[in-house]
Structures are given as structure tokens and as C-alpha cells.
Amino acid sequence: YVKEKLKEYKCNEKYIAVHFRNTDRFNDINIFINKIKVEINKNKDYKVYIATDNYNALQIFKKEFGDKIFYHFEPYNAKGENIHFNNPDKDNVIMSIIVDIYMLYHSDIFIDSPNSLVSKLVKRMRLVKESIFE
Numbered sequence: 001y002v003k004e005k006l007k008e009y010k011c012n013e014k015y016i017a018v019h020f021r022n023t024d025r026f027n028d029i030n031i032f033i034n035k036i037k038v039e040i041n042k043n044k045d046y047k048v049y050i051a052t053d054n055y056n057a058l059q060i061f062k063k064e065f066g067d068k069i070f071y072h073f074e075p076y077n078a079k080g081e082n083i084h085f086n087n088p089d090k091d092n093v094i095m096s097i098i099v100d101i102y103m104l105y106h107s108d109i110f111i112d113s114p115n116s117l118v119s120k121l122v123k124r125m126r127l128v129k130e131s132i133f134e
Helices: 002-007 029-042 055-068 090-106 117-128
Strands: 015-020 047-052 069-072 109-111
Touching: 002 090, 015 029, 015 055, 015 090, 015 117, 029 055, 029 109, 047 055, 047 090, 055 069, 090 117, 109 117
Parallel strands: 015 047, 015 109, 047 069
Antiparallel strands: none
């Protein structure tokens, strides 16, 4: 089921994938915004995929990049707390992280949260060119 579901998210356009972890592990959103801008300035055709656990941060990314953002999961608004423990819909928690990992892995450019195990997993998969999906 999961492998079939992931096919729905396949993207044929060039895109930047951003993993912005910012509830229980904090990052500076301005650093991420600047990195995205640098990449978009190199190639105006890039779209942006946002993977975040922070509801408020997603609103900032939407305001900053608008129509460049082609997909994201709307994170559960846990009011700054960890969504993985606070979201009562555990199926959504699991599916959203699997889709995020898939999309981060397949992106043309990956901007990671260095303090996140998900980002570390994706960086490793990209480095060895082997994923959990194969």
C-alpha cells in the first residue's frame, strides 16, 4: 500500500526539498529561507517541497515562496510541541514522515536540518544512492 501511495507523489519537475525541523529541535528559519533563495536564483524553474513539523514555519515559507511550493503536508498544529507525540492521528504521522523522506530523497537539491535524524537518514541515503524504498 505504501509503495503504491508514494507513486502519487512522484515529481517530474526539478525541485528543492527542505526539511525544517523546528518544534523540539530548533533551527533558524532565516537560514533556510536564504538557502532556498540562493538555489532559486540559480534556477528559476525550481519548485520547493517543504517537510516541516512546525505549523507556523510552514505559513512563513508559504508567504515567502508562494507558488514555488508545490507540495507539503499540513503539519498538525501542536503549538510548538513535538507533532509526532501530540498528533492523535498516528496514521497521518506515519504516512507524512514516509512521504517526506521519499520526497527529500528524490529531490534535486536537499536542504537539511542538521540536528534531525530524518535529515541524517536522507543525507546518508543520498550519499550511498540507496534508499529504504528500494
